Amino acid sequence: TSRSHLGEYVYQVHPNLRKRTALKFSDPGELQPVDILFLALPHGQAQEKIDEYAALAPRIIDLSADFRIHDTAVYQKWYGKAHAAAQWLPRFVYGLPELHRAEIGAAQYVSGVGCNATAANLALLPAVRAGLVDLASPIIVEIKVGSSESGAEGNPGSHHPERSGVIRTFSPFGHRHTAEVMQELCIERVTLTMTSVDLVRGALATAHVAVNPGVTTKDLWKAYRLVANENPFVRVVKEQRGIYRVPEPKILAGSNYADLGFDLDEAGGRLVAMCAIDNLMKGASGSAVQCMNLMLGLDEMTALDFPGLHPI
Numbered sequence: 001t002s003r004s005h006l007g008e009y010v011y012q013v014h015p016n017l018r019k020r021t022a023l024k025f026s027d028p029g030e031l032q033p034v035d036i037l038f039l040a041l042p043h044g045q046a047q048e049k050i051d052e053y054a055a056l057a058p059r060i061i062d063l064s065a066d067f068r069i070h071d072t073a074v075y076q077k078w079y080g081k082a083h084a085a086a087q088w089l090p091r092f093v094y095g096l097p098e099l100h101r102a103e104i105g106a107a108q109y110v111s112g113v114g115c116n117a118t119a120a121n122l123a124l125l126p127a128v129r130a131g132l133v134d135l136a137s138p139i140i141v142e143i144k145v146g147s148s149e150s151g152a153e154g155n156p157g158s159h160h161p162e163r164s165g166v167i168r169t170f171s172p173f174g175h176r177h178t179a180e181v182m183q184e185l186c187i188e189r190v191t192l193t194m195t196s197v198d199l200v201r202g203a204l205a206t207a208h209v210a211v212n213p214g215v216t217t218k219d220l221w222k223a224y225r226l227v228a229n230e231n232p233f234v235r236v237v238k239e240q241r242g243i244y245r246v247p248e249p250k251i252l253a254g255s256n257y258a259d260l261g262f263d264l265d266e267a268g269g270r271l272v273a274m275c276a277i278d279n280l281m282k283g284a285s286g287s288a289v290q291c292m293n294l295m296l297g298l299d300e301m302t303a304l305d306f307p308g309l310h311p312i
Helices: 046-056 072-079 086-091 097-106 115-129 178-185 217-230 281-295
Strands: 037-039 060-062 092-094 109-111 139-145 167-171 190-197 203-210 234-236 258-265 270-277
Touching: 037 046, 046 060, 060 281, 072 086, 072 178, 086 092, 092 097, 092 178, 097 115, 097 281, 109 281, 115 139, 115 178, 115 190, 115 203, 115 217, 115 258, 115 270, 115 281, 178 190, 217 234, 217 258, 270 281
Parallel strands: 037 060, 060 109, 092 109, 139 190, 234 258
Antiparallel strands: 139 203, 167 190, 203 270, 258 270
């Protein structure tokens, strides 16, 4: 954070920005009034001083989990403590444009999104919105994530000799981002299972879903194309040949795109829905910038059209 790197040049922490900026990290107490303020504080800190931050900017985008959940009881259930500024929760719009584009454009305050919740929400969105899913049946979403999801601070589990080469399920159920999926898609019977894989950045959600009787592949194509056509950063990936026939996070590194895919077992009535993202872009800062563009009336894709690198 700016406190831990106080006085250092930004490029000393982010060396890829050499010759791009001469900015230094400064104390948050030195903040001056601005048109829009991004908060990227550790979880729990933004809520403690939200009144002070609101006095500095008419628009705020908070990347932490502090204002994602609208219901105070739900927040306490999933985060284990009472919210310090519960009166602010209804004032924040959940910052996923694919769900709340118009509301974000008119909002003063927008929350960040959980990276895993983003992948799960987008994987499920087309089929749920089209009414193709049997919501009475449980939905299981397996999400494979890279090491950058653990944050900037190291821990024994992220130490390279322990992290390298792993396929480690670290949260079979009960992950906090589950609350965002339940809230945003209005579904109750959903479980997120989190698994670390040997990848730095990227997340791949694979959802196993029961569909309503009579649903066909044609119905799913219609639903997924509709969502892709409405959203500039959503693509449907379902190829018949080649290496990348289904969504793959590797080729999305550095991009704000979300690649969706699906397959249907018509005989069994089971849908497998997929979404690949860069967890640090579409799952965090990229979505935040996308929200800023909407809030300021800019083109939604401004500064976000980098397609990623291949090969990498």
